[in-house]
Structure formats: C-alpha cells, structure tokens
Amino acid sequence: NAGVTQTPKFRVLKTGQSMTLLCAQDMNHEYMYWYRQDPGMGLRLIHYSVGEGTTAKGEVPDGYNVSRLKKQNFLLGLESAAPSQTSVYFCASSYSQGAFGYTFGSGTRLTVV
C-alpha cells in the first residue's frame, strides 16, 4: 500500500526552466493538495482539488499551475522557475473535509539556481 507517492524526490532547476511535479495516491481519495514548506514557516497551501477535473487556488498560488485529469493524480507545474520557488513541496490527499485523515507524501526538494 503506497499511499501518496511524489516524484521526483529532488530536482535542481535553472531560473526560467519549467517542470512538473507528480503526485499519485492509491487510496481513492477525493481531495488532493499541494503545499510548500520553507524554513520556519510551516506549510502553505498552493493549490488543491476537490475531485477529478477540479482545481482551486490556495494561499500562495502565483507561479504555479495544477491539473487533476485523473482522480489518483495531481500535477503541479512551474512554467518559469524562480529562485523564490526553492522549497520542499508536499502533496497530500484526504477522503473528506476536515483536519482528520490527511495523508502526505514524502516531499520533493526543489532548488532553483
């Protein structure tokens, strides 16, 4: 039982390059989320999805795009990476609303130089 899987685990990008982070869950969860974590700032919500084909903006959406074409996958895209996007990115999923039952992936460490 894999839970939430994030790929890649590490990546170094040059400023202006693009990339896509993949999140896959095998728990049939409706809700999926992308967070970023910076030192001393906890986790901040970037985008989220309440079901296949839906996406919505979170707290810090600028510079990111997302897609949820399949229920089990949630993709986070950076069209033109900036050094300010250097962070650890976490994907999570849940089967319902509320704070109970979030499952997080192990994170993607992204460095933009």
Place this chain on the structure above:
Amino acid sequence: LAKTTQPISMDSYEGQEVNITCSHNNIATNDYITWYQQFPSQGPRFIIQGYKTKVTNEVASLFIPADRKSSTLSLPRVSLSDTAVYYCLVEANDYKLSFGAGTTVTVRA
C-alpha cells in the same frame, strides 16, 4: 480559520512526559482540534483529534478544557524518535488546512 498559538520549541529528555499547549481563543462551536507530527524529511502525519475533554490513543493524549480555548498534547515517556515538529490545527469541515510553524520538540539522551 481559527488562529492557533503554540510554543516555537521545547526540549526534553528521554523518558519524560512532554506537554505542548496550543491556544485557540477564537475557536468556533463546530471546530475540531487536530495535531500532526512531522519528522525531518517527511510529510506531516496525523496523530490525534478531539472536540472536548480527553482523547487518548497509542501515540498521545489530548486534553481539552471545557471552554475549548486551549488544548494540550501530551506525549508520554518520550524517546529520541519523538524528536519532531508538532502542529496544532483548528478547523471545521474545511479541507484547506493551514499549518503554522509548529512546535519543534527535541528529545535528548
């Protein structure tokens, strides 16, 4: 979203009990109190949730007074492996969870 306040850091020694208090003065009637734990290089994981009084599971206990304006997470007999960041969340049926900076608990031998 109800705002929470918790200490930035706490130090302890193996075998001791660690109590982390979270303040949430503006908690709403239908808000639940939830705690997550995050180890280095891992995503947060759910450890306990409660609404009022006391909740206990195999990992921790959660104490909530009658006015619900604060809550205390209790970790009994901590070990080195309990070194982590602990987050207190107060949300009501909201899938957009907000994590603050949390409390960094360091357990020493």
